[in-house]
Amino acid sequence: MAGITVKIVNESRFRTDLNNKSKSVTNNIIRTINQTANAIRNTAVVSIIQNSRAGAEVTRYSPKRTIRISKAGDPPAADTGYLANQIAVKIDANGMGADVISNADYSEALEFGTLKMPARPFMQPALEENRKKFDTNMAKAIRQGLK
Numbered sequence: 578m579a580g581i582t583v584k585i586v587n588e589s590r591f592r593t594d595l596n597n598k599s600k601s602v603t604n605n606i607i608r609t610i611n612q613t614a615n616a617i618r619n620t621a622v623v624s625i626i627q628n629s630r631a632g633a634e635v636t637r638y639s640p641k642r643t644i645r646i647s648k649a650g651d652p653p654a655a656d657t658g659y660l661a662n663q664i665a666v667k668i669d670a671n672g673m674g675a676d677v678i679s680n681a682d683y684s685e686a687l688e689f690g691t692l693k694m695p696a697r698p699f700m701q702p703a704l705e706e707n708r709k710k711f712d713t714n715m716a717k718a719i720r721q722g723l724k
Contacts, residue, residue: 610673613707633645652699
């Protein structure tokens, strides 16, 4: 039977280095998750704010005002700013995950549409816009943590 024997010289230093690298990788991953979640939030907010000039004009009441509504398939147009202000990031307790959420009660109707209104997605497009950058940054974070 053939075999290979591997012996680690200075095992305690090796374990210390490995532990330090693990902490560095973990910290880099947590930072990347946090940055990406905030980038997704910011992209969603900007898409709403910048879309406030698109679509048809309608009159709203209480208070009375004329606004532009978004076109079907476009992000919702800002009216009062409530929707944009309700988009938040919730980081998991261990930092290894995050949720980007909209607390406005009508967010789901806008994102997915209803029987009477086509969808005006703003969360999924924000995620997709940041997905590739997240993949690149996560790989970079891991590589840097292992140096």
